[in-house]
Amino acid sequence: MSDTENPRAGISRRAMLLGTAGAAAGAMLPLALPSWALADDPALGTFPAGQAGDSVFVGIDMPLTGTYAAAGADEQKGIELAIEHLNNGDDLIKAISTKTTKGVLGKKVVSGAADEAAKPDLAVQNATKFIQDNKASVLIGSVSSGTAVALNHFAQDQKVIYLPGISGSNDTTGKDCTRYSFRACFYAYMASAAVGPVLLDKLGKTRKAAYLTPDYTYGHTVFDSMTKFTEAGGWTTVTNQLFPLGATDYSAYALNIANSGADTLVVIGFGNDAVNSIKQAKQFGLLDKMTLVVPYMSPYLVQQVGQDLMAGVYAGLDFYWDIGDKFPLAKQFVDKFEAKYGYKPEWGAEAGYMQIALWADAVETAGTFYPPKVIAAYESGKKYADSLVGPVEWRAADHQLIRPVIVVQGKKASDMKSKDDYYSVVEIVPGDKLLPDPTAFGCNLGSPT
C-alpha cells in the first residue's frame, strides 16, 4: 500500500513504524557492534578481521619439497615450537617476548603450512590463500631468497606482515626491502664480513678462489659480498661457476674449476645443491688440491656430506647447538627442541623460533594487531637483553635484526666428542660490526598504510 494513496495523512503509519524501528536500531548500534569495529584503527590488510575470533592465524609458507625441503621442514618445526610456547606461556619465549602471558594479546595462535618448493609464484599463491581463506595475521617462512623477496613485495601490497626465515640475499633488506617485512637471520654481507677476515687470517692473503654459485639473488649477492671482502684482502677470483638452483649434475662446473688454477673452492649452494656440489667436487679430485670454504652454510650439510669432507672447513652459521655455554637461552632452546623432536635443531629452526618470538613481542608492545602500530613497535629501537643468540635489536632503517654470526670450523672425525659434535666455534662475531650501511643495497622502505 503506497503512502501516496491516502493524501490526507501527513506521515503514513508505515513510515512512522519504519522510522521508529530505525531510530531504535540506531540507538542499539553501539551495543550490537563488536568492540573492534569502534576502535580508532581502520581496517587494513587482515586487521581486524583476522583477529575477530579467539585465535589468530600464522601462515607458514615453506619449501617442503625440492632441494630445500630438509631445511624447510626443520624451520617449520622451530616455528611450530615457538607457537606452542606462546600458547602455553613457556618461560623460554617469555624471556624474549617479555609481555607474553598466553597466546598473543590473549588470542590463541594457530598455524597452517603450505609447500612452495622454493618457487616464488607458488609462495605468493600460498600466501594469497592464507590471507583470503584464513585471514592470516602474519606470514612467515622461507629458505630461498627468491621466495622471500617475492613475499616481501606481496606483504607490502597486502598490508600483512611477512617474516622471512632463512634468507641469505642482500636484496631482502636491500633493494627488495619493504615496510612489511623483517629479517632476523644473517645474510650474504654479514656472513662475508664475519668469515672473510677469518679466511684471510687462517688461509692466507694470496689465494685464488673458484666460486660455485646458485644462479639467483642469494647466490649472486653472496658472491658479490665474498669477493668484496676477500679481494680487498688480496685474494683473486679466478672463476664463478653459476648453476641453476636444484641442479644435480655438477660435472661440467667441476671440470671448469679443476682447470681454472684455483686453490680455494667457495661453495655457495644451499640445501641439496651444497651436498651435491661438495660430493662431486670430491669425486673430481677438487678437494684434494683446493681448500673448501662454505661462507653461508646450509642446515644438515655435514650430516649428508660426511665429517671427513668437512674437516678443517671454515663456515658461517646463524646458530649452532653448541653455543649454549655462552647463551643460556640457546641451551634451553636446544633442550626443548630436542625433547619434542628427537634431534638437535639446525639453524632454520632457530631462525623460525626467533621470528615468532620477536613478532609476539612487537604485537604485545603495540597492544594491537593493527599493522602500522606493530611495525612502529619493531622500529622503536628496543634493545632485547637476551635471545637465542644473545642481545639483539632491530635496525629500523632496513628492518634487519642486528645479531651475531657464528664462524665454525669442521672437526676431524677423531676429535668429535659426541655424534653431533661436528664443529668447533672459531668466533661469534657481534652483529654491529657486520652490517653494511643501510642504504648500501638500495633499501627504500615503503609506506605502512
Add this chain to the structure above:
Amino acid sequence: MLNWGNFVSQLFNGLVSGALLALISAGLTIVYGTLGVLNLAHGALFMLGGYAGFVAFQATGSFPIAVVVGALFVAIVGILIERVIVRYFYSRPEEDQILVTFGIGIVIVEIVRYFFGSLSQTVQAPTVVSPIINLGFVIYPEYRLVAFAIVVVALAALYLLLYRTRIGMVVRAGIEDSQMVDMLGINVQRIFMAVFGIGAMAAGFAGIINAPIISITPNVGDDILIQCFVVVVIGGVGSFAGAIVGGLIAGEIMSLTSMFNPQLSQVMLYAVMTLVLIARPQGLFGTR
C-alpha cells in the same frame, strides 16, 4: 682463447653424462611412441630405482644386487601402474593421460619422502672402483666411467631387444601403427604392459646406476624428467636412435656451454630444442 685441456675434458664429460640421459630417455620415448602416453612419472621411477637399490645395498652391501633389485623393482612398479591405472586412459584425451601420470609421479615422490625424509641418501660406489683415475687429458671419477660402460651395455641390450627379437619387432610395429598390430591379431594389451615395464626398468636401472654419482633425494627425478623431455623432442618421439643421439647432444651442449658461460648451459639446451622444433618439428629421427 680456448683452454684446450678443459675443452677436451668437457667433450668427454658430455659423452658420459649424455649416455646416462640417453638411457633414461630411451625408456621414455618407447613408452610414448608405443602407447602414446607421455609418462610424467618417469622421473619418479628414476628416483624410485635409486631408493630401491639403496635399500638393497643397505641390506646386502652388494652393489650388483642393488642394481638388479633397483631395476626389477621399478619394472614391477611400472607394470602395476600400467595395469591398474594407465591402461584405462589409452582412449582418454592426452590432457587426462598427462594429469594421471603426473599425479602418479607426485604420489611416488611423496611416499618415498614419507619413509625416507627429505635428506639425501648415499649409495657408495663399489669399492673395486678407485675414486679417481687420471686419463691423461682429464682427471675423472672412475665410477662415472664404469657407469658409462654399464649404460652403453644396457643401451646395446635394449637395442638387441628392440631390433633383434620378435617382441622388439612387435613393439616397433606398435610404435608405427598400433591399430594395425591389433588387427593382425597380436595381443596389444600385453605388448603395452611389457613396453611400459621395459621403459620403467630403464629409468629405474639408470636411477641406481646414477646413485653413487648424485646423492638421491625424493626430488632427484624432477630435473631429469625435464631434460628427458628435451632429449625426446630433439631426438624424435618413439625413436630409439633419436633418444641416444638426442641424449649425447644434450650432454655435450650442457658440458661445452658451461665452458663459456656456465649460467647458460641449461638454457642452451632449451634453445637447441626450440631450433629443432622450428626446423624439424618431428625431431631428428622422428617420423610423425
